[in-house]
Amino acid sequence: MKKALLTLGAAGLMLMAAVPARAHHAFAAEFDSDKPIKFKGTVTKMEWINPHAWIHIDVKADDGTVTNWMIEAAAPNSLLRRGWNKSSLPAGTEILVEGYQAKDGSNRANGSVITFADGKKLFVGNAAGDPGAAPGAPKQP
């Protein structure tokens, strides 16, 4: 598994959105900005649950062991209105996930971006709905 985890130069890659927004919860409460993750996995299911959807993926390490990870996505109602449906990320899809691991070290992460095999990236949202909650961003008043 260690080999599957690649560290990004996280702070330098961040792109803060200018839209003032407030999501359901704070990024920093759940996820560790010092634990960026980036690995390939195969979608096993997508949980369309409130307040946020979760994508389950199987991540295969070099030694052949498989670990299940949960990747947090946006609010399901919002995804639905924006055009996602149950077929958007079918089981079996191979994706490259970038995000940040849960603070408690469990196999959960927020999803910043998904990259498909052809190199196209799909924004999935993350827990930093409020720019003030994103690591490195100025705190909102």
Add this chain to the structure above:
Amino acid sequence: MRFFIATGLLVLTAASALAQVAPHALPPPPKNWVQPKTPWGDPDIQGTWTSDDCIGAPMNRPANFGDRGFYTEQELSDRMKRLEQQHEGDLKDTVDSSQRVGTGPPGNWGERARRPCKQTSLVVDPPNGRMPDLLPEAKARPIPEGAGNNNPKADSWEDFSWYIRCISRGVTGSILPVIYGNGQQIIQGPGYVTIMQEMVHEARVIPLNGRPHASSEIRTYMGDPRGHWEGNTLVVETTNFLAGRTGIGLNGGGTPTSEALKLTERYTRISPDEMKYEVTVDDPKTFTRPFKIAFPMTQEPGYQNFEYACHEGNYAMFDSLSGARAKEKAAAAKAAANK
């Protein structure tokens, strides 16, 4: 495998094209439109209304606008162009691999306004469009942990706001435009109006029969509402709120209000698809004076409230608490190593 990936992308693209509506003006109301009535004679304001068009509008007016409450026609035209550009960007489900992405909210997190908000602020009175000052006693009131706090206290689930706990956003927090889930479904019956929000899914049952408020000993998250009609306007006065947990900000954020809070809302349907909404906030133990917030709500083709069971899937609460414990453990281990 490649087949699956290609299929997934195709489905996603097709679905998005259907779901995303380009910005457009509201259809003009039919000539000689009159407020329809229910079979029992009340003004009929039923439907699912959304405050989406004022998503992102500031609560407090930026100082450079002074007392000017509305954008000029030119400013509105510019803002419409920005919405159109945003829509074009939204239609691209994927971006090139060269594009950088990060932890900020990406476009598909939020829902979109269909037309620009005409107001320079959601607060419309006082004339400067800004919430009045807090009283000293209110400034001292602790604000529950919620979104936007980079270092939340997480000793217990009780440290978090009612919103984070999937309990309530309060009345104003439930209707103010936020990044998603702005639907308000209004259903009327003889003697009652019910308003149900999509996000957190609370139903306010508002009696219209003039009966007095409940005893002040009885307090609830959403207060005790009483409604009456003034012409075609539904006026709802709500008191008996639980104090100290929700504020007047988006999603119930900000300084919590007191048990003295009284809200007076006015719902006026001004065309088939547009509602004028106003709420006067009077909390003499929190603010130096009452103030008024206003914004339009609209009905949109196909728009409906979706399910919002929140508590069962609120993994964020588990992760926040376990994250705080992990942080403490790491700090203790570091302290022990330094001894």
